[in-house]
Amino acid sequence: MLAFSEKTEAxxxxxxARYPEDQRQAALLPTLWLAQEEWGWLSPETMRYxxxxxxxxxxxxxxxxxxxxxxxxxxxxxxxxxxxxxxSCCMTGGRETLRSLCDKLGxxxxxxxxxxxxxxxxxxCLGSCDTSPMMQVDNDAYVENLNEEKLVALISELSDKxxxxxxxxxSFTAAGDRRL
Amino acid sequence: MAFQKVxxxxxxxxxxxxxxxxxxxxxxxxxxxxxAMEPGAIIEEVKTSGLRGRGGAGFxxxxxxxxxxxxxxKPKYLxxxxxxxxxxxxxxxxxxxxxPHSLIEGVIIxxxxxGSHQAYIYIRGEFNQQRIHLNDAIQQAYDKGYLGDNVFxxxxxxxxxxxxxxGAYICGEETALLESLEGKKGQPRxxxxxxxxxxxxxxxxxxxxxxxxxxxxxxxANGGAAYAAMGTEKAKGTRLMSVSGHINKPGVYEIEMxxxxxxxxxxxxxxxxxxxxxxxxxxxxxxCPILTAxxxxxxxxxxxxxxAIGSMAGSGGMMVIDDQTCMVDLLEDLTHFYAxxxxxxxxxxREGTDWLYKIIRRIESGRGTAQDLDDILDIADNMEGKxxxxxxxxxxxxxxxxxxxxxxxxxxxxxxxxxPYKQAKVPAGAGA
Numbered sequence: 001m002l003a004f005s006e007k008t009e010a011x012x013x014x015x016x017a018r019y020p021e022d023q024r025q026a027a028l029l030p031t032l033w034l035a036q037e038e039w040g041w042l043s044p045e046t047m048r049y050x051x052x053x054x055x056x057x058x059x060x061x062x063x064x065x066x067x068x069x070x071x072x073x074x075x076x077x078x079x080x081x082x083x084x085x086x087x088s089c090c091m092t093g094g095r096e097t098l099r100s101l102c103d104k105l106g107x108x109x110x111x112x113x114x115x116x117x118x119x120x121x122x123x124x125c126l127g128s129c130d131t132s133p134m135m136q137v138d139n140d141a142y143v144e145n146l147n148e149e150k151l152v153a154l155i156s157e158l159s160d161k162x163x164x165x166x167x168x169x170x171s172f173t174a175a176g177d178r179r180l
Numbered sequence: 181m182a183f184q185k186v187x188x189x190x191x192x193x194x195x196x197x198x199x200x201x202x203x204x205x206x207x208x209x210x211x212x213x214x215x216a217m218e219p220g221a222i223i224e225e226v227k228t229s230g231l232r233g234r235g236g237a238g239f240x241x242x243x244x245x246x247x248x249x250x251x252x253x254k255p256k257y258l259x260x261x262x263x264x265x266x267x268x269x270x271x272x273x274x275x276x277x278x279x280p281h282s283l284i285e286g287v288i289i290x291x292x293x294x295g296s297h298q299a300y301i302y303i304r305g306e307f308n309q310q311r312i313h314l315n316d317a318i319q320q321a322y323d324k325g326y327l328g329d330n331v332f333x334x335x336x337x338x339x340x341x342x343x344x345x346x347g348a349y350i351c352g353e354e355t356a357l358l359e360s361l362e363g364k365k366g367q368p369r370x371x372x373x374x375x376x377x378x379x380x381x382x383x384x385x386x387x388x389x390x391x392x393x394x395x396x397x398x399x400x401a402n403g404g405a406a407y408a409a410m411g412t413e414k415a416k417g418t419r420l421m422s423v424s425g426h427i428n429k430p431g432v433y434e435i436e437m438x439x440x441x442x443x444x445x446x447x448x449x450x451x452x453x454x455x456x457x458x459x460x461x462x463x464x465x466x467x468c469p470i471l472t473a474x475x476x477x478x479x480x481x482x483x484x485x486x487x488a489i490g491s492m493a494g495s496g497g498m499m500v501i502d503d504q505t506c507m508v509d510l511l512e513d514l515t516h517f518y519a520x521x522x523x524x525x526x527x528x529x530r531e532g533t534d535w536l537y538k539i540i541r542r543i544e545s546g547r548g549t550a551q552d553l554d555d556i557l558d559i560a561d562n563m564e565g566k567x568x569x570x571x572x573x574x575x576x577x578x579x580x581x582x583x584x585x586x587x588x589x590x591x592x593x594x595x596x597x598x599x600p601y602k603q604a605k606v607p608a609g610a611g612a
Binding site for chain 1: 255264265266267268269270273300304305306307308309339341343344345346347348349360361362363364365366381422423424425426430431432462466497499501505509510513514517520521523
């Protein structure tokens, strides 16, 4: 039987308290996020566990989880690389960047490398149109103003990092033009 | 009154996201002032300012607040829409990164104005770093007693938390956002009833954009009349523009309503990149009908002027397009977006957006015929006004405009049996 770690359980209790007592279902999306960060993806077992914790049916959780693109209901590689290809990025090299990234990893968009290290996907607009081409790494950091050098550096940097590494990426902070 | 920066006034101040720096700039004085006012007077001040919603629809903010029933026994909610997903739009992201306390201060004033004690900021899942950054600012405000059960020692309660989305454009539509916040699929609701009476948890709810709420503190501090003194007669004040595409200086700019596009392009954006010529402009996000270079160069940037030539000011997400861009390729990318993001609830949208994409993909790849253009317009007829929300129209309106204004490019694809421009190496949305 699954159970949240002590730390995640504390976060779960804190977030449930944000919503009215009779509206516990409102905590579903944030709880799915907790589960995904704990176990890396949302397996059927994980979704059943979340359903039980929130008090909704597993079918409802499955419906919600598959509606949103960031919830991973199939096991991805250790690192998820999502290159934006929407309008602005499409005009300024997003697709070429996606192609180049795939070529470097020897896969096609939507696939995972045979060693299970990287999954590459095209993403719809990530709200970083002024710093295109860009990608999001592991549903978290943005790597912006991409070029060939940065792609190579990013792949090399991530190759050494196991799943769940939350340290800031050197290539992200090097982007520099965001005050974060 | 001469133009001055309102929402972007702290963008260039280092560490304005820190509450100490924000307060040294006069931050949270407007909230203190507001909590000593009659709530009705705050709403009047915002009405006087003429502030309209900055998320896309442009509904007057003060009027929206006044729709909240005063005598309802139910709790009232403020929900800030930070789902910012319209392609070309990234202004709210910049605002949260540079000046999160102006948003929090706006939340405090707005909640007090219409009697709410609970606010949520629904932030798109991709903006994870921004959410963490905003959470830090919210915690600072709690620690100071500016949020919580005794706001500024007045005994008034306001609780605020962020709520992370998970990747769905449709959740920018206010009722889809509310569904998502309630832990469901983000599928828009039929209106009426409107959120003002039946919003979050079926309670009275105001849904406002980040920029709208972040403008409120300035209005309270300086007066609605000072805000209304800027802009045009109908479009008051200033707004943020996120500008991207083929320009030298992409980024977020605050402009006075009614600024000529020509000046904006030359003075702020540094002109079209690589010394190329302007071909077209998307004025306010990907859903807005496209403008030719000539239309754009004669345009002033205010909602009325943009509507007069058949487009929309939208979310201020402007995209500038140079003369080496294939408009069919661009439309293929755009329709792929809407096909991917349709929530699937209404058949005309679910099927229609997919057909638009497939047919335009066929034209771009050189296998289209003249009949395709008639089919596209016929499909558009069968989508518009036949769905619960505006996503279907958000796909058909630009599609119509591309065909109307750049028809010769579509014809060139039929004649060349392919794209006369450099073929993109990867089709739109491969592997999405």
